Amino acid sequence: MSSATGAGGKRFVLAAGLLGGALLAVIGVRYLMVPQSAARTFGVPGHPAGFELHYIIGLRNLWLAVMAAAFALLREWRALTLWFAGAVVVCFADALIAYTSTGRIPQVAFHLGCGIASSVLAVLCWRYARKP
Secondary structure, three states, X not given: OOHHHHHHHHHHHHHHHHHHHHHHHHHHHHHHHOHHHHHHHHOOOOOOOOOHHHXXXXXXXXXXXXXXXXXXXXXXXXXXXXXXXHHHHHHHHHHHHHHHHOOOHHHHHHHHHHHHHHHHHHHHHHHHHHOO
């Protein structure tokens, strides 16, 4: 493979990654802003009677778990830093959702604790990434 083809391939993968990230961000914002419409577009009812949304959330969590484990096994500290930094935001948002939904202290505390742990782990991973 020539160097031009390799560079073009890298540009393509970079563009695909950026486009995919932007698309997922738009989908995520849409679920937050107009959840019923987003659910129908996904292919489930606006007000699911079953566990469709639970399955969606479960699959997303499994995917994120595999990514975290892969980053850790490959010692991709910068990627793991970003993963944990994102987890901080999600965990604190989950705590807020649990608080405004049921207000149960054990569930809220769990999410807050996970957010704090994720912030510590993000800092540790960043330190590992900076070491030669």
